Amino acid sequence: MTMKHERTLLPTAGLLLELGKRVDQLLAQRLPRLEQWRGDLQAHARGWNGAALERALLAHLAALAELDFSLLVAPGLRAGPLERHEAVFRRQASAVADCTQVTWGCVKDFVDYCARETVAAEALVSDFVMEARAIQRKAAEARLALGAVLADVQAREADAGEVTRAGLAGLALKAVSLQQRVAAIEDLCATSHRVQGTTYQIREERAALVGSLRQLAQRLGGGLLDRLRPLVGPSHGLPSDDLARAADERWRLQLDLEAVLSQLARVLELHAALAGALDAMGEKVRRSGA
Numbered sequence: 001m002t003m004k005h006e007r008t009l010l011p012t013a014g015l016l017l018e019l020g021k022r023v024d025q026l027l028a029q030r031l032p033r034l035e036q037w038r039g040d041l042q043a044h045a046r047g048w049n050g051a052a053l054e055r056a057l058l059a060h061l062a063a064l065a066e067l068d069f070s071l072l073v074a075p076g077l078r079a080g081p082l083e084r085h086e087a088v089f090r091r092q093a094s095a096v097a098d099c100t101q102v103t104w105g106c107v108k109d110f111v112d113y114c115a116r117e118t119v120a121a122e123a124l125v126s127d128f129v130m131e132a133r134a135i136q137r138k139a140a141e142a143r144l145a146l147g148a149v150l151a152d153v154q155a156r157e158a159d160a161g162e163v164t165r166a167g168l169a170g171l172a173l174k175a176v177s178l179q180q181r182v183a184a185i186e187d188l189c190a191t192s193h194r195v196q197g198t199t200y201q202i203r204e205e206r207a208a209l210v211g212s213l214r215q216l217a218q219r220l221g222g223g224l225l226d227r228l229r230p231l232v233g234p235s236h237g238l239p240s241d242d243l244a245r246a247a248d249e250r251w252r253l254q255l256d257l258e259a260v261l262s263q264l265a266r267v268l269e270l271h272a273a274l275a276g277a278l279d280a281m282g283e284k285v286r287r288s289g290a
Helices: 003-047 051-066 083-159 162-220 224-231 240-288
Strands: none
Touching: 003 083, 003 162, 003 240, 051 083, 051 240, 083 162, 083 224, 162 240, 224 240
């Protein structure tokens, strides 16, 4: 290759060398920081656990289902229910009272935990998103610059001599190779969008869950237990209205518990989706060699 041809290719070669250094810097410096935030966010997400609350809600539902109000209905011409039936019902009501206490405690603990956890999660997500956006911005700049270089090289190849054309072809190959590396970085950043979107969904669903739990706590403070108290006392021919009101309150509480369980399940599903997105992102980071 003549000195003239070398001078012709030198600016483009120098630009590609500089762009290559920028890509190397992203891989060596910025991606490790993103991986650190990703790992911290993943560890935090894995520490989130609604198992205790879920167990309490399910046990409470089971105890409510066991309540058999028919035990308090007098058989035949009797003035009141059989004593053994009353004893069985008292045990059932006692189980409901015990479950109510456990559920209330779990609800309180969970709401308090969510308040603390939300602050920590917001900080982690913010750091993660800021780092991902910075990397994506740098990658986009490199992609645009490489596109311009490649377009210029291809335009010059058409009018170049054989020797110069060979040199330009080599530069084009380097540009394409760098484009592929940048595309991998941008693909990684695209995964970060999925992570970010899922964390926002979790925040919204968890806020709704906490609101429902607070309403549930208010219902647990009275409601069914107040309706059960006259039913477990000495029998003097309970009015049918007392049984009907207790049965209605039991039904309302069952609906509330089932609704909270459904909300909790949605939050758990979103946490599983977040874990999956973070795992996929971690694999892409490892493949990048960062």
